[in-house]
Amino acid sequence: MSRVRDGARPDDADAVLHVDAGERAPDPATAALSARPGVAIESLRSANAAVDRLAAGDVDCLVCDPDDLGGTAFLCRVRGRHPGLPVVVYTRDTADAVLDWVAENGPAAYLRKGDGRGEERSEALWNRVERVLPGASLERDEALVETIHDPVYVLGATGEFTFVNDAFCAATGYDRETLVGRDGGVVERTELDGDDGRAFQRRLFERGARAGQVEVMLGTADGGTLYCEDHVSLLPAPDAEFAGSVGVLRDISARKRRERELERYEDVIELAADGMYMLDRSGAFDEVNSRMETLTGYDESELLEFGPATCLTEETYDRFESEIGALLSAARPWGSVEGDLETADGDLVPIEARITLVYRDGEFDGTVGIVRDITERRERKRELERQNDRLEEFAGIVSHDLRNPLNVAEGRLELLDDEVDSVHLAPARRALSRMDDIIEDVLTLTRHGTTDVSPHALEFEPLVWETWRTVDGPEATLTVAGALGTIPADESRLRRILENLFRNAVEHAGPDVTVRVGRLDGESGFYVEDDGPGVPPGDRETVFRTGYTSSADGTGYGLEIVRELVAAHGWAVEVRTGNEGGARFVVTGVSEA
Structure with a gap:
């Protein structure tokens, strides 16, 4: 041998x-x-x-x-x-x-x-x-470890790296020569509770445990952070002394990102000014935020035990259940109901409950939503209704109590015109006509806010010519630039907008003014422009205010009425400079019919 x-x-x-x-x-x-x-x-x-x-x-x-x-x-x-x-x-x-x-x-x-x-x-x-x-x-062991896809490391008794596999190097960005023989702190291994990462191995040893698991953060070579689950086993030692440890890391960075996102969502939910809830498919509360507790006066455990029926009036609860059923039947994702919430003290709080259906794997799995206190909104609505009532009463007074004497005065003036020939009759007739215009404008401003806008598709050009024929301007000229198409609008309101813009042009640009109407290029809307002196830039906001006029015959209400009627449609109006230097009134936000 x-x-x-x-x-x-x-x-x-x-x-x-x-x-x-x-x-x-x-x-x-x-x-x-x-x-x-x-x-x-x-x-x-x-x-x-x-x-x-x-x-x-x-x-x-x-x-x-x-x-x-x-x-x-x-x-x-x-x-x-x-x-x-x-x-x-x-x-x-x-x-x-x-x-x-x-x-x-x-x-x-x-x-x-x-x-x-x-x-x-x-x-x-x-x-x-x-x-x-x-x-x-x-x-053999090293060859086996190198085949493992998870990062593996071995720390000696004094905390230095004695081995790292390729996966560990790839995860941290350090090469093996940089790590082996150096203290484990080179990768800033820190437990998520703030302790030094190597303290966990010592705690295992002191407790007599052989293995354990801890979440750690690793600092990578490029300055990044890697969140890992560290499965640690202590190395065997015949003399019962601490000999070091071996660890297998699992990357949990994606899970930690999801947890942080969930924490942020939970913070948003808890800090929300509105009540937020989650119902399971049976209609019981799965989760409520603290605002729900404040709104209802019930604590979380009571709400989770008794469900929505304990804090909604019977009528509101029935409406709430019916809305969920309607959403499911119509395959609509969300809806809302208004009603009253009954607090633990028996008080009624007006609310709006928004409901969103939740599906899992294509099956209905419950609802989530928001409960908003609409006490202020309901009070504002009631106040608006009271104001509208007063405006209607005022409009009745203006229409009846002022117009009747005016009609009498106009009738007497006609009789007087047959009996005498006086230079004072024409000025008196103009004064009465101006008074009639003022009354009409005041009624328009008073009543338009209480009348619903009912838009429908209108052929714009015929309406333009019909309105122009009602304007007192025999020497004025109207031109239409290109095809005007159709506009979704309330016909009477749009007619009044055009009438006031035409009248404004005649009054301020002169009796022989040329007025042009066209659709906007590159914008959704239309314009009405004249060839008069235009509006100075400093006055382009002022012209829409109540009482503003630069004409002796103007009422000061015409352009304000234009702005209000335009706004009632959801549009906007502004003054620009026309192609010939005059005033161009531009109405934007008009959708295609």
Whole structure:
């Protein structure tokens, strides 16, 4: 059998000591070990020689047949002096004592001589040796760890990296040479509760635990942060001292992002000025925010136990349930109802409840929504109704109590015109006509806010010409620029808008004014412009105010009426400079009919 003479062997070879006092001829299996690369074998034939050689050190594994060496006594003698030495028992002895010793005194392995043919037995013996050799075991373990997709690291007893796999390097952006041998703090490993990441391993050791799990943050080479779940196991140590740890990391950055988003949503819900709720498919509260507790006077546990029926009036609850049913039937995603909430103290609070259906996997799974206190809105509505009533009353007074005397005055003036010829009659007639215009404008301003706008598609150009014929301006000229198409508008309101703009042009640009109407280019709307002096930029907002006029015959209400009627349609009006320097009144926001 080959042996290493004079104790010399390659530095990177595993030294195997073979001891067998009963063999006269070389065993084929042990002889085959010498052919293994990286293995140096030395053979001895006595127990004492073996003990002396082991005492000299530099042996990585003992292969022996204890049958002629003293049996298990020899094995116990070796283990007592060399507790960590790997031992392979290669013998024909199948006594229970030998098998028990192998089982109880690792690292150790057993192979019975004579099993299998020579080649098979050689391979079996090598497998046993390879299994217990620390170098071979380490190589296998490292190869296995490198196949794991999760980052793996090993920290020594003092906290330095002794191993990191490729996945760890890829995750952190550091190369292995930068990490191994350096303190684990190089990657700023910190527990999410703020402790230094290595404190967890120490706590495991102090509690006598072998493994545990902790969430940590890792600082990456590019300055980023990686959130991980660290599965930590303490390294075994025969002297019961802390020897370090091995950790397997799972990237939980996506989960942490979702958790932070959820926390932000929860903060928004809790801080919302409106009540927010979630109902399950049976209609019971799944979740409510603190504002719901404030609105109802019930605490969260009461609302979750008793449901919406405990805080809504019967009529409102029925309306609420009917709306959910209507949404499901019509396949509409959301809706709303108004009603009254009844507090724990018995007070009624006017509310608007908005309802959104929730589906999971295509099946209805409940609703979410907002409950808003509309006390102020309802009060404003009532106040507007009271104001509208007063305006209607005022309009009646203006229409009846002022117009009747005016009609009498106009009738008397006509009779007087038949009896006398006086230069004072024409001014009096103009004054009465102006008074009639003022009354008409005041009635328009008073009543238009209380009348619903009923838009429908109108052929715009015919309406323009019909309105123009009602304007007193025999010397004025109207032109239409291009096709005017159709406009969605309330006919009477649009007619009044055009009439006031036409009259404004005649009054301020002169009796021979030319008025042009057209659709806007690049904007949704239309314009009415004249060739008069225009409106100075500083007055372009003022012209729409009540009472503003630069004409002796103007009432000061015409353009304000235009603005109010335009706004009633949801449009906007402004003054610009026309193509010929005059005033261009531009109405925008007009949708296509």
